[in-house]
Amino acid sequence: MKSKKVLIAQCSYLYNEFLNNNKKYKNVKYFRTSPVKHLIMFKIFEYYYQDEDLFVEKLIEYIPTSFASRANLFAFIDNAVKENILVKTESLKDHRKKTIKPSESFEKEFAEWIMSLKSSQYETLLQESKNK
Helix, strand or coil: CCCHHHHHHHHHHHHHHHHHHHHHCHHHHHHCCCHHHHHHHHHHHHHHHCCCCCEHHHHHHHCCCCCCCHHHHHHHHHHHHHCCCEEEEECCCCCCCEEEEECHHHHHHHHHHHHHHHCCHHHHHHHHHHHC
């Protein structure tokens, strides 16, 4: 089991990371306001970095209905499009389908945010606890 010191450090790190990075990363903040939006964000970037099209309907299917209704999910997505956080386009193969991807500014912000998590103080504390 991890030492209490490491667990305390992790809790403190995650608390501070959330507060500080929500100020710094406005687009990420939009998706961190609810667990459902958080899931949407991660699924969008999973597809984006795999260079795969993600259709809005497919994205909706990934989110359990116990978390949000279809109407709420569409509203979240449409609002993010209006805020220029996400880009919704017509599929080249099937014009009835809409693809969803991050805006260029959101992609840059997300990448910077994710990489900042990897170089956290928590990583250092975790290594120190393993060496003891």
